[in-house]
Amino acid sequence: MNLVEKDLRYIWHPCSQMKDYEELKPIIIDHGQGVYLYDINGKAYIDIVSSWWCNLLGHCNPKINEYIKNQLDKLEHVIFSNFSHEPVITLCEQLMEIIPRGLAKFNFSDNGSSAVECALKMAFQYQYQTGHPEKTRFMCLTEGYHGETIGALSVGTLDLYAKIYKPMLMETFRIEAPDCYRCPYGQSRDNCDCACFEHAEQSFAEHAEETCAIIVEPMLQGSAGMRIYPAMYLKKLRSLCDRYNVLLIADEIATGFGRTGKMFACDHAGISPDIMCISKGLTGGYLPYSITITTDAIYDAFYADYSEGKAFMHSHTYSGNPLGSVAALAVQKILREEHILETAAVRAQYLHDRLNEALLDHPNVGEIRHIGLINAMELVTDKQSKTGFDANFRMGYQIYKKALEGGLILRPLGNVLYFNPPLIINEEEIDQAVDICAGAIETITRAY
DSSP states (O other): OOHHHHHHHHOOOTTOOGGGGGTSOOOOEEEEEBTEEEETTOOEEEOTTHHHHTOOSOBTOHHHHHHHHHHHTTOSOOOOSSOOOHHHHHHHHHHHTTSOTTEEEEEEESSHHHHHHHHHHHHHHHHHHTTOTTOOEEEEETTOOOOSSHHHHHTOOOHHHHGGGGGGSOOOEEEOOOOSTTOTTOOOTTTOOOGGGHHHHHHHHHHGGGEEEEEEOSSEESTTTSEEOOHHHHHHHHHHHHHHTOEEEEEOTTTTTTTTSSSSGGGGTTOOOSEEEEOGGGGTTSSOOEEEEEEHHHHHTTOSOGGGOOSOOOOOTTTTOHHHHHHHHHHHHHHHHTTHHHHHHHHHHHHHHHHHHHHTTSTTEEEEEEETTEEEEEEEEETTTTEEOOGGGOHHHHHHHHHHHHTBOOOOBTTEEEEOOOTTOOHHHHHHHHHHHHHHHHHHHHHO
16 A cells, blocks of 8 residues: 555544545655655645644754754653743743743643633632632633633534534533624724624623633634634623633633744733633644643632642643753744744735735635734625625635645635635745635636
């Protein structure tokens, strides 16, 4: 058997209907460099989705490689209960310089879903141990996604991922999320006063007494189709949480480390959450690693004599892994010394302008929304009605297949195609990606 045949014999790929692989075989990647991935036949692909949004600074970044190689000969892993190591301590020191003010304590996991699970348990136990045992429920926004573990799925609301598991999930209070493209209030994302926030106000008035925390993806609901909402919404939510003693959990797993144009999406609103979850770009996409960051006030609620039973008895085998720690340290060094965010801001405007030139007037592109380097193209059958394509046709998937032929990796979210490239992408690579994408959209929509 060749590698493709062996893959299909043994591997169950994530988030896939494996029957699709009968037609579109798995692409075996041999190596990567910068924004490009190269298959075993030498064909190059632009990784415009950053390998599920985690590759921050390009594949095989020499500085991250160097940090990991040097650490590998010193210490690969150590139990993180009662033991520690210099890289993880240094990482916390450096993250303290960039995280929202008020966050101060770091709890380590090994993936984004686990960081969210940690945050939920932490919030629940905090309320219990500060005299609010009645606060046992969670709020979340519709169209939200926070991971694949049971707790994370419970506070996510996308049926594609969660519906079948509903009997297993916690009951949560769901608040209608902002939908700025199809705003029912007739307002614009750029100048509205968030009239849609009335849904949050109503939900808090009815349920805050039994709610321990609300979790949100700040500014950008990724899996919902890169839905972008105003910073004002976050500001109002922070005030509402303070008024009702509900903790605010910011899921910055996909939005952290410059993805939205600022270091963290919360920075757009100038607010600080009570708990923040980070992963993905934290290690540049190199190693599974995540952190749940919280305040001294929350930490203090767990600090007591052991006999009081207040400890946070939550752990993961690979918590604080040294290899992940040095990868994250390398990312911080590159972000600081190479002025990545400043350069990415210039490239972000260039990318959005190029996409607008190539696709904004296309009859089947309803909107090209953007924040930072992230751009999302909403595919519609009619611009006026904003009607999406029939899901059974899988328009996004058809365009994805066509783009692969040209050497571009698009990972569609239903009728939404998006660019979420490594922050180091340059103008020439942007031009190439836009041309391939525009050609694939034109070819497939013309045949529809």
